[in-house]
Amino acid sequence: MASRFSSLESRMEGFDSKMEGFDSKMDGFDSKMDGFDSKMDGFDSKMDGFDSKMEEFDRKMEGFDDKMQTLENMMQGLDGKCTL
Numbered sequence: 001m002a003s004r005f006s007s008l009e010s011r012m013e014g015f016d017s018k019m020e021g022f023d024s025k026m027d028g029f030d031s032k033m034d035g036f037d038s039k040m041d042g043f044d045s046k047m048d049g050f051d052s053k054m055e056e057f058d059r060k061m062e063g064f065d066d067k068m069q070t071l072e073n074m075m076q077g078l079d080g081k082c083t084l
Helices: 002-079
Strands: none
């Protein structure tokens, strides 16, 4: 009976040791995931900045397009009035 108990106790200690190893590996995995999350947050922040700059560029291009249309309209108006 004592040897059965001793054998069971030995197996439980082995199981506990394996679980500690597993926990350690999971802690390492969690640490790597935290690092990944941090990098993704930085990437998201950079993308937000890029999106903001693209929106500003689009607004400027719309203004440029409006000015070009005005210039074209002026040139068409001059076509009939100017003769060489």
